[in-house]
Amino acid sequence: MSGVPQSNPQKTFYLETFGCQMNVHDSEKVVGTLIQEGYLQVQTVEAADLVLYNTCSIRDKAEQKVFNRLSDYKKYKKQGKTFGVLGCVAQQEGEKIFERAPYVSLVCGSASYNKLPSMLAQLEAASVATREIPFDKLRAGSRPAGENAGLRDDASVIATAGKSGSRKPEAESLVRITGLDDRETDACFETEFTARTNPHRGYITIIEGCDKFCAYCVVPYTRGKERSRTSQSVLAEARQMADLGYTEIQLLGQNVNSYKDSEGNPAARKTFAELLAAVGEVPGIRRVRFTTSHPRDFGRDIVEAIDAVPTLCDHVHLPVQSGSTRVLDAMQRLYTRDQYLERIAWMKAAKREISITTDVIVGFPGETESDFAETLGLLEEVGFDAVFAFKYSPRPNTPSLKLDDAIPDEEKARRLEVLMAKQREIQTTSYKRYIGTSCEVMVEGRNEARVQWMGRTTHNKTLNFTAPATANPKPGTYAPILVTSSFPNSLLGELVL
Ligand code: SAM
Ligand code: SF4
Numbered sequence: 188m189s190g191v192p193q194s195n196p197q198k199t200f201y202l203e204t205f206g207c208q209m210n211v212h213d214s215e216k217v218v219g220t221l222i223q224e225g226y227l228q229v230q231t232v233e234a235a236d237l238v239l240y241n242t243c244s245i246r247d248k249a250e251q252k253v254f255n256r257l258s259d260y261k262k263y264k265k266q267g268k269t270f271g272v273l274g275c276v277a278q279q280e281g282e283k284i285f286e287r288a289p290y291v292s293l294v295c296g297s298a299s300y301n302k303l304p305s306m307l308a309q310l311e312a313a314s315v316a317t318r319e320i321p322f323d324k325l326r327a328g329s330r331p332a333g334e335n336a337g338l339r340d341d342a343s344v345i346a347t348a349g350k351s352g353s354r355k356p357e358a359e360s361l362v363r364i365t366g367l368d369d370r371e372t373d374a375c376f377e378t379e380f381t382a383r384t385n386p387h388r389g390y391i392t393i394i395e396g397c398d399k400f401c402a403y404c405v406v407p408y409t410r411g412k413e414r415s416r417t418s419q420s421v422l423a424e425a426r427q428m429a430d431l432g433y434t435e436i437q438l439l440g441q442n443v444n445s446y447k448d449s450e451g452n453p454a455a456r457k458t459f460a461e462l463l464a465a466v467g468e469v470p471g472i473r474r475v476r477f478t479t480s481h482p483r484d485f486g487r488d489i490v491e492a493i494d495a496v497p498t499l500c501d502h503v504h505l506p507v508q509s510g511s512t513r514v515l516d517a518m519q520r521l522y523t524r525d526q527y528l529e530r531i532a533w534m535k536a537a538k539r540e541i542s543i544t545t546d547v548i549v550g551f552p553g554e555t556e557s558d559f560a561e562t563l564g565l566l567e568e569v570g571f572d573a574v575f576a577f578k579y580s581p582r583p584n585t586p587s588l589k590l591d592d593a594i595p596d597e598e599k600a601r602r603l604e605v606l607m608a609k610q611r612e613i614q615t616t617s618y619k620r621y622i623g624t625s626c627e628v629m630v631e632g633r634n635e636a637r638v639q640w641m642g643r644t645t646h647n648k649t650l651n652f653t654a655p656a657t658a659n660p661k662p663g664t665y666a667p668i669l670v671t672s673s674f675p676n677s678l679l680g681e682l683v684l
Contacts, residue, residue, distance in 0.1 A: 200227070201232050201238050202241060208478065220380055240274075241273045291363070295365070299366035313364070370411045393443060394447075417448060418465065419455070422465055436466055442479065446458075467499045490536075500646070501645045507527050545574055559602055574610045579594070622672060625668065627668070
């Protein structure tokens with residue numbers, strides 16, 4: 188943890204994070220903010236006064252995980268702990284969470300995190316007042332479930348006391364605070380108090396929200412409209428990180444390459460590719476990554492920037508979702524198979540070899556065997572270095588909920604298995620190309636059981652390696668490794684002395 192002074196810690200909090208890198212980084216900022224407010228972070232629910240879950244609702248499974256956690260906490264509530272739900276499930280479900288999980292006191296969407304200190308203060312003040320107000324005077328019951336969920340940007344407090352009219356012991360009266368975001372919000376969670384968990388590589392969010400509205404996706408509803416930071420503030424953060432000793436920076440956004448500089452002076456605005464290059468030129472920064480890119484906004488200038496600036500990593504994650512133009516159209520992805528392949532051709536023509544990875548959804552409503560075969564064909568044609576594949580999961584509020592021709596779950600599972608087996612074959616063969624080459628890794632740690640070190644290449648591949656006992660490579664340093672064998676998902680090598 189760095190850059191966060193610990194001011195007289197008293198109250199303790201535990202935070203568990205679900206989901207994508209954006210959530211991981213949001214949590215780093217929430218942790219920094221709470222520490223600044225005088226809280227102390229602890230590693231178990233048992234040790235915490237305040238228990239927070241930063242949630243993900245991208246697929247049903249992710250959402251269920253959170254409710255499973257919450258169903259477990261009745262026993263903890265009796266010990267006087269306060270529970271809060273943050274992030275996408277909070278924004279999606281709003282006050283309905285209080286019905287499903289009645290002991291939750293705080294529900295807060297991601298664009299309201301800058302209000303967290305005042306919300307927590309309100310919560311504390313209200314719980315003191317609740318203890319002092321005669322029980323009968325409390326407003327009973329919560330608001331109607333889901334009413335206006337996702338449409339408000341105010342923080343509101345409701346003191347409730349179980350069922351209307353019932354008399355319950357004081358300890359069971361509940362105070363509830365909601366901070367839900369307006370989709371049109373301009374708020375970005377920028378803070379100087381970020382508790383980054385890794386001292387060598389760190390995230391910077393450059394754009395929040397999404398305006399693409401793919402037919403299957405909750406993000407435009409849970410994270411609001413697209414809004415970008417100024418290139419100046421991004422560069423200032425990158426320089427600050429370099430000063431603190433970070434050498435790798437990953438720029439983040441749901442669609443990172445849809446970045447539009449919000450700099451006031453039009454002459455000073457940077458395109459995404461220019462911003463990438465500028466971050467790559469910050470003294471001390473050795474590696475720059477970015478994720479996730481949307482194919483529609485993926486210009487040739489990004490490839491040119493990678494060619495021109497050696498610190499930009501040789502890796503692009505470009506989710507395709509399907510190899511069938513018909514399905515891409517139904518998904519409202521805004522590009523065709525051919526347009527996707529055109530972007531792949533730009534990358535394959537680059538001066539350096541760029542490793543390409545992707546996301547695929549199988550079993551989107553109406554996906555035929557022949558559509559699925561087109562996706563398998565595309566995997567072969569591109570030769571991705573990794574594929575993150577998911578069964579289509581119907582999500583609340585999304586247009587694809589209304590589509591006919593749902594694919595049965597067993598069939599989705601079958602397609603997923605076929606696709607993963609095909610991709611494993613592809614990687615088993617293609618990773619062999621590294622054998623005999625020397626790759627630079629950032630050392631990440633040591634696997635004591637295997638007597639190996641772990642490293643990551645510029646291509647974002649895990650490269651485990653052996654080294655003489657005297658070498659003792661340190662995490663965060665860079666080392667040349669000779670690759671000696673390959674596996675479908677990783678490489679093995681030895682330190683070059
Ligand atoms: N913005 C990125 C893009 O456009 O490709 C993707 C961000 S999304 C948070 C990460 C991945 O989750 C997507 O690429 C998609 O494959 C998957 N995903 C999103 N919604 C899904 C759903 N309803 N069912 C299954 N997978 C889903
Ligand atoms: Fe979701 Fe599509 Fe936006 Fe990506 S571009 S976050 S998949 S709506």
